[in-house]
Amino acid sequence: MRYLLPLVAGAALTVGLASPAQAASNEWTADVSGHAVTWGGSPRTGLIELGSHRLAQPANAVTAAVTGDGVVDVRGLRPDGQWTEWLEAPATLPVTTSTIQTRVVLSSGKASRVKLTASRVAASEDVSVAAAGRSYRVYATREGLVGGTTANGHTIRSRDHFVALPSRRGLAPNNSGSYSVQVCASNGRCEWAPVWDVGPWNTKDDYWNPSSTREMWKDLPQGKPEAQAAYQDNYNGGKDQFGREVANPAGIDLADGTFWDGLKLTTNSWVTVTYLWTGSGPVGTVRTSAANGTVNVRSGANSSTSQVGLAANYAQVRVTCQLTGESVTGTQGTSNIWYRIASGKHIAKAYVAGVSGATSC
Template sequence: MRRTDRPRFGRRLPVLAASLTALSAFALGFGPAGAQDPATTRAAGPVTWRADLTAGSGDEVNLIRAGGSLRLRDGRLRPASVRAGRAQGTTVLPARVLDQAVNRIAVDLDATSPADTRTAVDVRGRDGLGRWTEWREARDGQPAALPRAVTEVQVRLTLVGTPAGATPEIRGLALSAELGAPAADAGAAGAAASAAATPFSARVFATREGLVGGTTANGHVIVANDHFVALPSRRGLSPKGSAQYSVRVCGPARCETAPVWDVGPWNTHDDHWNPSSVRETFKDLPQGKPEAQAAYENGYHGGLDEFGRRVLNPAGIDLADGTFYNVGLNNNGWVTVTYLWTGEATTRSFPTWGTGVNIRKQATSASTQVAQLSGPTTVRVQCQVHGQLVQVDGHSNDAWSYLPDYGGYISNIYIDVPEAWLPGVPNC
């Protein structure tokens, strides 16, 4: 129903307005209206915590703990695909469930990095539909901006040593997360995802990784006839044993879906599947063109990769032996790759009405409040479900809509359209 068919707090007498506000508070757990612009109203205050580095997560490679600090265990162990001369170790910390939606994560890292060594803090989030975002690096003074709001946050720590064996040391990590206006690249990612109802695909040059007995960037030990791929960015790297980030590779004979378990070839910061504005590096290249391909074919970046090595082939993906031969390759060659995690359902925008409208983690007023709209605004709706029946001033509705920008659900009774079930919006 439209707003004219529903109670309008601002046009009632004060006593009646107060009465209706109280009724809404009973139905949805409303709080007082905020003073911020509706589009930027957020749950109060950032969430802060300290990462526990003292215990192993069960998902790590080449690290040792001493006095609560993290260091590289073996100065010779390095990811297989990229073939760089630097040792690397990683750990994926347990995910942290939050009581409010967030999209910006700041870090305060206590670490020592000798010359030519490096540490990296990557974060990702899982939203109310159970989908993980890509990993994004957070640096001191430069928070990671996720492409959508999430209510669960996970951290991955990476330590990179020198060819001579020097290692960085991480002693502590504090984090702060909040729901704020999207950064420029996060907004571009959201817009691109909203426009793409299907995952992004590109034709790229594939090489055979081989290297049986080697160790991938996520700690998997490569076996004969293995099935996985390597991509030249940590942003789409699956935790060990998982297929959370997978690609569909189509070669001359057939297609195969395989998880991303390694980082490479050539580069480690080239998420070429992302739009140029969102891409971590080499932003002047078009979406779908790996830096190695541009360097090999056009002399881009002086014909060198990010390590300064001369690029000898245009590879944008490495295939484990089993995947390589299964798709019909006998020699390195061109394949079509679909980056399965990049697809998003198309969203539709709708106006809202009411003040102090709570957004919930689930489709019920008993669920945690993750954000709040202080007043009428426009929201993007991704999908809708039947949940708790909400009643306000003689009107009732059990439909709730999922808002990806806020990481939660709003009762459809506060979406300002005639229909109780939103037209053109799919089920969650």
């Protein structure tokens, strides 16, 4: 269960910063006045996600000035076509990039204009050492809240499939899986799901990152959520960042469908979470015909093999390799290719878009 204040529904918005006719530049301005905002969270915040901007010169540092209320998050496009995490400006990105995306985070009122400047500074580049991404064992709770609105503007459905993490650094836009996780239970079942909400407990606890770059709680070991440390070790006096008494060690919230159908859980449990955007290698996006749909993950490259989990619509999956199996017809056409997305876990290519460079198993 997410321990945040009730969310207030709003309309999601994507605003382009620059049209194709505009020249690339390292200084640019976005007019955001009068646009709708997606409100939610605790404390109550609003998000306006802006379009990507092409730089004249590659850069890894961004500063921002806001006219009105709010702060600015930025992220950069990686060489592999994936995005870095969102960082609050001024920010030094983990890669040098030619494309920046921006979002405005409001605490009250509204912003009217944002001016941004990108530059190049000396900094260490982020080199992923594990193709599968960082993986940690954390405590999972069921979010519920059907009919409510997530931090990215998604209206929560019955048996929904997404997760919440306690930092907006890994918050994907609605109907996007740019930040997705692989979450596996001790029963061997896994689900691949997008990160569409912020929680539980904290909102600035990117515990999966190295302590040196962690937004808060830099004295905690990498992979240990603040709520877990507060609950188990009386860290921060047993309280979260808002001063509330922490009642469980949760580091991830699971939507009902992820909890009940994907993992077959019956109670809050310890799970193993892989934060897929921290990895490398071929990646694809799951697409189903139903907005709330899922695709079966099988133990082999055939629909007659056992179902060992689910992959949610819009979730990204990391492809270990591909193999020939049963011919399947899905949203991406008909194919006898299956992707291995974890040991003993396979998904039909017919439901996965955008994979490039996968090798044979």
